[in-house]
Every structure is written in C-alpha cells, then in structure tokens.
Amino acid sequence: MYIFFIIFIKILFIIVPLLISVAYFTLAERKILGAIHRRRGPNVVGVMGLLQPLSDGFKLFVKEAIVPSSSNKLIFILSPAVTFIISLLGWAIVPFNKYSTLAEINLGILYFLAISSLGIYGIIMSGWSSNSKYAFLGSLRSTAQMISYEVAIGFIITTIIISVGSFNLQEIIDSQKFCWFIITFFPLFLMFSISGLAETNRHPFDLPEAESELVSGYNVEYSAMSFALFSLGEYSNMLLMSSFVTILFLGGWQSPLSLLIFIPNSFWFGIKISFFVILFVWIRAALPRYRYDQLMSLGWKGLLPLSIAILILNFCILITFNMLPY
Template identity: 60%
Template sequence: MILILTIFCKVLVLAVPVLITMAYFTLIERKVMAAMQRRRGPNVVGIYGLLQPFADALKLLVKETILPTRANLFLFILAPVITFVLSLVGWAAIPFGSDSVLSDLNVGILYLFAISSLGVYGIILSGWASNSKYAFLGALRSAAQMISYEVSIGLVIICVLLCSGSLNLISIVEHQREVWYVVPLFPLFIIFFISALAETNRTPFDLPEAEGELVAGYNVEYSSMGFALFFLGEYINMILMSALTVILFFGGWLPPVDVFVLNYVPGVIWFSIKVIFFMFTFVWVRSTLPRYRYDQLMRLGWKVFLPISLAWVLLVASILMVFDYLP
C-alpha cells in the first residue's frame, strides 16, 4: 500500500506541473501571437489575463457533451482519452536532471518512440467513430502525416544513438558534456524539429485541421471535455517534443559552457529555459508561416527528409567506424 501511494505521489508531482505548464503555454501562445500581429491578446480574466487558461478550462468543462446519433459511442469517447493518456505517459521517461526522472529506463528513447507511434490510434479512432466524412478525412490525413515523418525522426534518433552508444536518455545527455550534438549533427537537428512540427500537426503542417477544407479535421464532432482532451494532448505533445529536442541535441540540463558560475545554476533551470525556447519557436512558426499543400507535405517527408536522414545514418556510422569512435 505504501509503495502504491509513493508511486501515485511521484506521478502527481510529474503530471501536475506538466498540466499547469500546458495551460499557461496556451496563454503564452495567444499573447505572443497577439504581440506579433499587433493585438492585445487575453487581458480581461485576472491580472494581465493570467487566469484565462482556467476560465477556458471551466468553460469547456461545463459545456454540454454532444454525442452524434450514428457514432460508435464507445470508441468515440475512448479516442480522446487514449490521446490524452498517451501524451502524459511519455513524460515518465523524460529526465529533468541527472537524478530527476520518474522512470530511468535503459531503453528510454525506444519507449518514447513507441508511445509517439501509438498516438495515431486515438486520432484514427476519433475520425472513424464519428461517422463523419470530414472527421474521417482528417484522421486519414493525420495518420499518413504522422507515419511519414516518424520514419525521418527514427533515422535522426539512430544517428544520435550511434554517437552516444546508449538508449538511455540520461546517458545521451551525459555524452554531450564536451559538445552538444547540435554542433556535429546540425542538419539532423533541423530535420528533427521540422518533423516534430509535422508529428504534432502544427503549422505549417496542420493539414488534418485545415478549416477551409475539413472544418476542424478529426475532432469536428467533439465538444466539451472530448475536445478539451484532444486539445490537452496536442499541447502536451508539443512540450514533450521540445523536451526531447533539448535532450537529444542541446545537452539537456547541461549549461552552455563549463563555467563555475553557470554550473552553480540547477540543471532543472537550464532544462526549463531550453524547453521554453523551443515552445516559443513552435508559436513563432505558427505566427509566420502559411500552411503547406498536402502533396508538398508528403514530398518533403518522403523525397527530401527520408533520403537525407538515411544518408546521414550511413555517414555518421562510417565516420565513427573509420576513426574508431564507436562508443
């Protein structure tokens, strides 16, 4: 019983900050986009609009849940729950410091890759169970898009694993004490971050939610808490991909240079600063770039990113073997 309570407390300590961060990420996104477009943004609920996320959550919570007459109700309700739960369980393997991780898995990177691959099931189920052509087309688009860019993400991760010689996320970060992997693997970092935008269905790759064509995509029939769970899952996934980018390419919780003053700053602070920067980049990209056409999206994934990432796997493996640098 004590063990169960301990695990439950650890999960709460991880889940609550993630949910609060996600809530204020939505506020920051609206504020930043308003500033870029010379608007005010949310500024009514609370001081400087700081209570706006809680007002939005309350509004979604009290709205009526509408269930389509011809929908498969069990799968219709299950789909957003799957999406939300999978977005949360991925955080179990994310290390915030050398000793700050819920579950220090030896195959942590494979665990995260498996969880991200399962995320497509919630979207497919929502589109199919809604019994709506628009929702189904949005689900098909999203599934094809996520599968296409997961291939490039996987090949990029293989290059990082070749350099570190470990599947453990803490070990990957510790191998970057001398130099962050973004320096030797900069083209792969660009591919990874763009693929992360596509993986999370964010602008300019928000084709599953193309308002002009599909109304709202796979979640068009959802309201109230069903829509809120999809919303939560999407934003938590964005924060997760930002954290993974920091771990794989930017030294995780390590400071930029090995200086005593910088080393004195807690690792969690460094990790948070880097993650916030990439969260801001997600918003920046949304504010500035137009949406891709679907054929451009697929061509970029299969004809550009896949050959380049595959060539880099061969190049990195060859260099490590020739110079006997394999860990």
C-alpha cells in the same frame, strides 16, 4: 503499499505541473500571436489575462458534451481519453535533471518511439467513430503524416544512438557534457525540428485540421471536455517533442555555462523547452500552410533520404577513425 504511494506522489509531481504548463502554453501562444499581430491578446480575465486558461477550462468543463446520434458512441467517448493518456505516458522517462526521472530505463529512446506511435490510435478512432467525412479524412491525413515523419525521426535518432552507444537518455545527455549535438549534428537538429512539427500536426503542417477543407479535422464533432482533452493532448505532445529535442541536441538539463552552477539544472531544462515553445508559436504566425502533396513529398523525398545519407556517412566516419563507442 508504501512503494506504490511514493510512485503515486512522483506521478502527481509530474502530471500536475505538466497540466498547468499546458494550460499556460495556450495563454503564451495567444499572447505571442497577439504581439506578432500587434494586438493585445487575452487581457481581461485576471491580471494581464493570467486567469484566462482557468476560465477556458472551467467553461469547457461545464458545457454539455454532445455525442452525434450516428456515431459509435463508445469509441467516440474513449478516443479523447486515449489521446490524452498516451500524451502523458511519454513523460515517464523524461529526465528533468540528473536525479529526477520517474522511470530511468535503458531503452528510453525505444519507449519514446513506441509512445509517439501509439498516439495515432486515438486520432484514427475519433475520425472513424464520428461518422463524418471531414473527421475521417482529417484522421487519415494525420495518420499518414505521423507515420511518414516517424520514419525520418527514427533514422535521425539512430544516428545519435550510434554516436553515443546507448539508448539511455541520461547517457545521451552525459555524452554532451563538452559539446552539444546541435553543433556536431546541426543538419539533424533542423530535420528533427521539422519532423517534430509534422509529428505534432502543427503549423505549417497542420493539414489534419485545415479549416478551409476539413472544418476542424478529426475533432470536428467534439465539444466540451472531449475537445479539451484533444487540445491538452496536442499541447502536451508539443512540450514532449520540445523536451526530446532538448535532450538529443541541447544537452538536456546541462547548464550552458559551467560557472553558473548555483542555478538548478531543471531551470535550464525549462528554459530550453520554453525556447522551442516560442518557436512553435512563431512558426505558426510566420509561415503559410503546406499543401498535402508538398507535405508528403518533403517527408518521403526530402527528409527520409537525407536522414539515411547522414546515418551512413556518420557510421562510415566512426568506423574509419575507430571511434565507435562500443
């Protein structure tokens, strides 16, 4: 009983700060977009708008949830919860510092790939159960997009695994003690970042939610807390993808300056994730949306062949110089 209580406390220590981070991610996005557009952004609720996420959350919580009469009601109601819960499961293996991980497993990379694949189910369930052509087309787009870019992500991660010789995230971080992989694998870093944008359905790859064609995509029929759960799941996935870019290419929780040992490792991890959060928002403000055929062409004809070529090249170099870590 005591062990279960400790595990429950650990889960709360991850989920509660994560939900707060997701809520204030939305505020940061609106503030940054406002600065880029040369306007103020939210500044009415609370000091400098700091209570705006809480206000928005309370508004969505008290609103009436509308279920379309022609929908499959059970699946329609379950879909947002499935998306939200799956988005939280990926955080179980994220190492915030050397000793702060909920579940340190040797196959952490495979767990991450499995959880990211499961996220498709909540979206396809919501599109089908809504009984709306806009929602269904949006969910089909999202499914095809996520599957397409997961293939490239898989080959990119395989290159890292071959170089490190382990699926364990802590060992991947430890292998970057003297040189981060962003230096040695910079093309892979760019490709993983692009694939991460497509994987999370973010601009300029937000085709499943294209307003001009699909109104709002797979969540067009949702309102109140159901819509809020989709939003929380989406922003949680963005933070999760940012954390994995940090782990794979930026040394995870490791400090960039060995002299600053008095600063907690978790602080550096948060700073690196914040950099990618700002990058997500900046890309949304700066780049136009792709056409859907361009999106699929980039995934299958651009990133996939290039990731396979780099994988083969890296493996040949390791074999030639007898540098395989196993």
